[in-house]
Amino acid sequence: MTDLNALSYTAEHEWVLVADGIATFGITDYAADKLGDVVFVDLPAVDADLTAGQVCGEIESTKSVGELYAPVSGRVIEANGGVDADPSLVNADPFGAGWLVRVELGDVVLDGLLDRAAYLELTGGEA
DSSP: OOOOGEEEOOOSEEEEEEEEEEEEEEHHHHHHHOSSSSEEOOOOTTTOOEETTEEEEEEEESSEEEEEEOOOOEEEEEEOHHHHHHHTTTHTTTTTOOOEEEEEEEEOTTTTTTTTHHHHHTTTOOO
């Protein structure tokens, strides 16, 4: 299990983990719960350039369609084919097998990201 306190979060309910110049991100368990059963994900293509705060994909559930926002800027080096084949991984393991995208960071700028305590405050204490 991922140490949730080691992650950074966005107000749009994405999590991000940065290690060795690579950022891995996905949606939080809170977002996955609010979406309901995820049935489709549209992730950015490998080599796509992402800009922090901009829409980079979609997540469709039985309840609604939600936009995926890039928490960091950089070049996509991997999109999780596992969630493409089995979108329910986003609900079952949002911080593990349900990760969405890996990005090679240029300049590591993590402005505007929240720590776990601030994210829990944003969601009213719901994880």
